[in-house]
Amino acid sequence: MSLVKRNNPIFPSLMNEFFSPDWFGGMENAKAAVPSVNIMDNEKEFELHFAIPGFKKEDFNLEVDNEVLTVSGEIKSEDKTKTDNYTRREFHTTSFKRAFTLPETIDVGAINASYEDGILKLTLPKKEEALPKPKRLIEIA
Secondary structure, eight states, X not given: OOSOOTTOTTSOOHHHHHHOTTSSSOOTTOOOOOOOEEEEEOSSEEXXXXXXXXXXXXXXXXXXXXXXXXXXXXXXXXEEEEOSSOEEEEEEEEEEEEEEEOOTTBOGGGOEEXXXXXXXXXXXEBOGGGSOOOOOOOXXX
């Protein structure tokens, strides 16, 4: 029989003990976040729109390797509070990483990206052979 039970108040879990929101403070803003993305399939291209406010375009890393598009970003900041008898210094890092397997119909060399008003927009043009063919009129004999 085990003396340590999951919800036993005498033996709190290590995770609750060391990562509780009030342990020296500073954990109130800790959270994992992955930016949401809208994917649109247009006639000539795919568009990916990521909602990522607070970043600068220098904070992003975009790469394609073996037909996998990886979009990642990271920002770092530091807060320092100094009073007569103590100094509190906190480092903040916000980062994310998302990966997408690209279809063979994408022209990888022509992918474009822009960042404006908190929206990262990627345009993934389709290869010429993947574009819809124009309709052909059939003549009546």
